[in-house]
Amino acid sequence: MKTMPFQIIRNDITKMKVDAIVNAACPTLLGGGGVDGAIHQAAGPELLAECRTLHGCQTGEAKITKGYLLPCKWVIHTVEPVWHGGSHGERELLASCYRKSLALAVEYRLESIAFPLISSGAYGYPKEEALEMAVDTIRAFLKDHNLDVYLVIFQKSDYQLSKGLVEDISAFLKEAWKGKGDPHAREEEHLDSVAGELESLYIEDPYLADSIPPYPYEESRHLKKPGIQGRIKRVEWQIKQLYHSRDPFTNFCVDSKREEQFFSELEESFSHMVLRKIDEKGMTDPECYKKANLDRKPFSKIRSHEDYQPSRATALALGIALELPLSELQELLGKAGDTLSHARKGDLIVEYFVKKGIYDIYQINQVLFDFEEPLI
Template sequence: MPLQIVRNDITRMHVDALVNSANPDPVIGLGVDSAIHEAAGPELLRMRAQVGRIGVGEAACTGAGRLPARMVIHTVGPIWQGGNAGETEALARCYRSCLEIAACSHCRSIAFPLLSTGTYGFPKDRALRIATQAIGAFLETCELDVCLVVYDRQSYQLSRELREDVENFIADTTSFERDAVCRRGGQPGTLSAFAASAAEPIFSDALEALPNALSIDGADAPRRAVCSIAPRRLEDVVEQVEESFSEALLRLIDERDMTDPEVYKRANIDRKLFSKIRSKKGYQPSKPTALALAVALRLNLDETRDLIARAGYALTHANKGDIIVEYFIVRKMWDVMLINETLFAFDQPLIGR
């Protein structure tokens, strides 16, 4: 997968390049810097001393010592000063500098900590958005597997507005399903996955009362707007009933005048996997891959359900991850990176490969 978010100890990541949140001078700092030097052994500091001083937003590489990586890329993140001192661009530059070194060194994989969020005090939600946007922009033109590594839940944070809005949507959706079951004479919690997936999307007064969609640009606060879903025409449904997942995918790409690379990069899957889907008419992707492609194609909820059904899957309100994906689709927020940030925060599997 081009970008994945994982909960792990970064010193145990088996990658070509491991990124260190370094001190500007060749001394061992706190947090990630200390942990990496401890795991790598004293040789890492000797190699770091040969590099000399590193400026904010810049990066330099050394060997990796005893770490399970080929190289360590040292970068110096900005200290948070309230947001008006160029911190956002400096932090984005850290990620770009590291990625450029990795690409020039013919690395196939790289692991980052969430830079500047420890002793440098960068707000975690802003740092997360900057990281995923900078990495995502780089991956539009370069093939590289990137891991964003967080050590524990305290190391990772969504914006409060986004988290609360998603929590409200989940609560309203599950409440709607329980009420629907009771109206049919059943018991709450007995709705089958099939019945849940066939349920109508929620456009009740309760949903309209929810805060509108979140449109996050960089570190700005969310802006909100609700969208509607245009149903497909009956004649289109009948004409396309025999299509395989692969055939439907290629048709949708053509209808939207998109290119294959544009779609698989937006879906956060690699070219090799996309080629398999494209070349094999009966290929069945995983559900996370199917959902990511639906998001990359900017499908509405009805179209998404139709596409993933061709691979044998359904969106169900019995699954929190499915509800979260639905939240973003009905609000026209077709951003796989942001969806994955949210899924990770709610301990749900990510979409993509």
């Protein structure tokens, strides 16, 4: 199930199984080169026949036809502006292409639409600026409308980010990996921390280990995840059992403040932490899930199910929307059974933005796409 209203993907737009695809058309609407020619060829001659009845289209405007042999139901044709240096209203016309196409989708009660990167090919619009305009216009529209929108990139050369940003992130990645013999250092540090908590309890009463029941390996979903995360969950579970199994008639006594602090961190569910943070930030639910680029449906599960366990991408998206500092973002991910790791390039990219105080999930996803990492 798609949970992100807006996604950037690599694909052939003529293969998209959506309600409508957008054709970057010429003013006559009678076909041309590039995306326009590919769509006409894939749709068959009936598309051209219907386009003849439309009598052309003005730049920045949009008209709709059936999809015919395409897997989509409809084709929305918009006439893209030619780049003349940026001083001839190109930005306004390009934004209008997206807005008018989206408005047609809403008028026809469509649920999904796929765009190419309009004007960035033969019409000469700078790719970086064309991408910025596409993302800004689509995200503004989605604040007030429920629609699944795809920005479809056919090949990597069609897509371009700021050279300075890419170089800065590349340098950050190199520095993060420099001299790191163990890429799982962060998880190891977490494991050391909870293991230290367990050891301190054993020091207070060396016979405590005998009171811990067998670890329920098959009953915990975290235990099915191999590696260090499973070990961390095991130690946390052991500590929890010790707190629960204290015998008030023995000499063993745990510092009550330490117990309260540990339990509050360990027991608070993912859903509870998200809802608490929304209240602390003074946000509404729609403000949060729209900022996270999430659909209302998965968010409603967080609101209605205290024990809801989200996907990794959903947890990350909500942490970004709530503008959590790195330590709290790690804590939130931990409650979803995961963590940010220096072993993953995508995680380091997220860390780069969080450390910079940039919580724009659209920009983060643009960079993740450029580095060929999964989006959030």
